[in-house]
Amino acid sequence: xxxxxxxxxxxxxxxxxxxxxxxxxxxxxxxxxxxxxxxxxxxxxxxxxxxxxxxxxxxxxxxxxxxxxxxxxxxxxxxxxxxxxxxxxxxxxxxxxxxxxxxxxxxxxxxxxxxxxxxxxxxxxxxxxxxxxxxxxxxxxxxxxxxxxxxxxxxxxxxxxxxxxxxxxxxxxxxxxxxxxxxxxxxxxxxxxxxxxxxxxxxxxxxxxxxxxxxxxxxxxxxxxxxxxxxxxxxxxxxxxxxx
Amino acid sequence: xxxxxxxxxxxxxxxxxxxxxxxxxxxxxxxxxxxxxxxxxxxxxxxxxxxxxxxxxxxxxxxxxxxxxxxxxxxxxxxxxxxxxxxxxxxxxxxxxxxxxxxxxxxxxxxxxxxxxxxxxxxxxxxxxxxxxxxxxxxxxxxxxxxxxxxxxxxxxxxxxxxxxxxxxxxxxxxxxxxxxxxxxxxxxxxxxxxxxxxxxxxxxxxxxxxxxxxxxxxxxxxxxxxxxxxxxxxxxxxxxxxxxxxxxxxxxxxxxxxxxxxxxxxxxxxxxxxxxxxxxxxxxxxxxxxxxxxxxxxxxxxxxxxxxxxxxxxxxxxxxxxxxxx
Numbered sequence: 398x399x400x401x402x403x404x405x406x407x408x409x410x411x412x413x414x415x416x417x418x419x420x421x422x423x424x425x426x427x428x429x430x431x432x433x434x435x436x437x438x439x440x441x442x443x444x445x446x447x448x449x450x451x452x453x454x455x456x457x458x459x460x461x462x463x464x465x466x467x468x469x470x471x472x473x474x475x476x477x478x479x480x481x482x483x484x485x486x487x488x489x490x491x492x493x494x495x496x497x498x499x500x501x502x503x504x505x506x507x508x509x510x511x512x513x514x515x516x517x518x519x520x521x522x523x524x525x526x527x528x529x530x531x532x533x534x535x536x537x538x539x540x541x542x543x544x545x546x547x548x549x550x551x552x553x554x555x556x557x558x559x560x561x562x563x564x565x566x567x568x569x570x571x572x573x574x575x576x577x578x579x580x581x582x583x584x585x586x587x588x589x590x591x592x593x594x595x596x597x598x599x600x601x602x603x604x605x606x607x608x609x610x611x612x613x614x615x616x617x618x619x620x621x622x623x624x625x626x627x628x629x630x631x632x633x634x635x636x637x638x639x640x641x
Numbered sequence: 642x643x644x645x646x647x648x649x650x651x652x653x654x655x656x657x658x659x660x661x662x663x664x665x666x667x668x669x670x671x672x673x674x675x676x677x678x679x680x681x682x683x684x685x686x687x688x689x690x691x692x693x694x695x696x697x698x699x700x701x702x703x704x705x706x707x708x709x710x711x712x713x714x715x716x717x718x719x720x721x722x723x724x725x726x727x728x729x730x731x732x733x734x735x736x737x738x739x740x741x742x743x744x745x746x747x748x749x750x751x752x753x754x755x756x757x758x759x760x761x762x763x764x765x766x767x768x769x770x771x772x773x774x775x776x777x778x779x780x781x782x783x784x785x786x787x788x789x790x791x792x793x794x795x796x797x798x799x800x801x802x803x804x805x806x807x808x809x810x811x812x813x814x815x816x817x818x819x820x821x822x823x824x825x826x827x828x829x830x831x832x833x834x835x836x837x838x839x840x841x842x843x844x845x846x847x848x849x850x851x852x853x854x855x856x857x858x859x860x861x862x863x864x865x866x867x868x869x870x871x872x873x874x875x876x877x878x879x880x881x882x883x884x885x886x887x888x889x890x891x892x893x894x895x896x897x898x899x900x901x902x903x904x905x906x907x908x909x910x911x912x913x914x915x916x917x918x919x920x921x922x923x924x925x926x927x928x929x930x931x932x933x934x935x936x937x938x939x940x941x942x943x944x945x946x947x948x949x950x951x952x953x954x955x956x957x958x959x960x961x962x963x964x965x966x967x968x
Contacts, residue, residue, distance in 0.1 A: 422710055424941070425942065426945065446717075463716060628712060632772055639714075641822075
């Protein structure tokens with residue numbers, strides 16, 4: 398079941414981050430972002446749906462996308478810690494998006510030739526979406542980092558808060574030894590190059606991380622995820638078996 | 642929702658009769674008026690008001706439905722609702738752009754919304770209390786909006802009419818999507834059916850109010866009809882909406898909350914019970930359940946985002962300076 402678990406990790410990453418971004422809808426700093434953020438959320442949730450469906454079929458126990466998304470609790474969610482972090486301010490949200498996309502874009506590139514046809518198919522579409530997320534979120538990291546004193550300070554705070562969660566992106570997790578999926582560790586040079594390029598323009602320094610936070614792949618999360626899932630699942634759980 | 646945009650509109654104008662006659666001749670010939678064309682000040686002011694309020698309605702309208710994005714009961718519904726709310730934001734953007742062609746800026750219009758000077762459709766001052774409201778809003782609220790907006794595709798002001806064509810296509814999709822949500826509930830468990838009926842009970846009358854006061858009490862309609870900003874009366878559109886909706890409710894096995902609703906053979910349409918206009922005016926004037934919260938939420942988004950907008954501007958200035966220095 399290693400491939401099932403590995404696909405579930407990927408699906409959880411996408412759903413949790415998609416949900417987080419969707420929380421902004423209607424509350425963004427400007428109308429253009431009220432359009433852009435739901436777009437990014439839709440990309441991520443769309444990818445999550447295909448991956449959950451695939452995972453359910455790999456498992457073969459009849460669990461569909463909604464059973465997998467709506468009936469597992471926080472210990473069963475396998476997303477990395479970065480994506481579950483609360484939105485915070487716009488700097489935190491955009492940096493989180495940028496960090497994740499800077500990882501997923503080369504990841505999907507490497508997955509495009511996967512022996513698993515569904516993974517290869519997802520990769521072909523998602524790689525373009527992630528390139529767009531890098532551009533959109535990366536431009537905001539630059540604008541805020543090289544904007545006003547206030548925005549630069551907020552951007553530095555965002556780096557300080559989130560950078561400790563980036564190390565986990567490169568842990569192999571359940572995909573260890575799975576040929577159908579790329580090695581996560583192998584993505585690190587590409588990620589570092591993308592981040593370094595944007596940081597240079599944003600006047601940001603790559604911080605030293607004393608201890609990289611990790612544990613999401615084993616279901617050891619921060620406390621915020623449980624609240625997010627409680628909200629997300631409340632209606633579905635209140636009506637077991639109902640069709641919507 | 643948008644005939645409410647004319648409430649309090651000041652169509653008074655001071656041009657010469659000759660100018661007004663020439664303008665009216667163009668209107669009567671169904672010519673489109675474009676932003677740089679000569680137009681009576683009253684025409685311009687009425688449109689700024691109506692398009693601005695329409696835009697604000699789209700933006701504030703993101704909030705009641707946004708309230709359920711994080712709780713949508715399936716991933717398919719979550720994605721569809723997100724896309725729908727995003728569409729509303731997109732409509733706001735076209736409409737602000739259409740209003741800007743008349744010489745008013747988006748920032749000005751936003752400030753008027755936040756200060757309470759500009760209004761938006763009263764329907765959005767009702768709370769969304771269950772998932773069924775996502776269906777009912779699509780079915781009834783977007784359905785009523787379409788009735789109002791289809792004629793606006795032929796509005797005499799070109800930019801507004803053109804924006805409406807795309808808006809109507811999307812609204813029509815939203816209406817079907819909303820109806821589909823209610824259909825699933827109506828065919829679902831008892832709890833789901835109850836949820837749908839309760840939602841219909843709460844939204845039916847406010848939806849009828851979206852068409853605005855009865856014709857006899859609609860102060861500024863006549864001039865707008867003459868200028869072909871408005872093409873049908875409030876009551877005519879309301880009647881059309883009721884006649885279209887009754888069979889849709891019957892198909893779902895749901896009951897519209899009006900004991901006086903019955904078919905009138907003579908007029909070839911349904912008669913309906915009295916609308917509570919006290920409630921309508923109360924909500925328009927700011928005392929609906931959600932009025933304060935809606936404006937507060939918009940104001941919070943705007944204020945919290947100020948540093949982001951300032952940073953974007955500061956960065957653009959710096960980048961421009963660097964590019965000039967490099968030349």
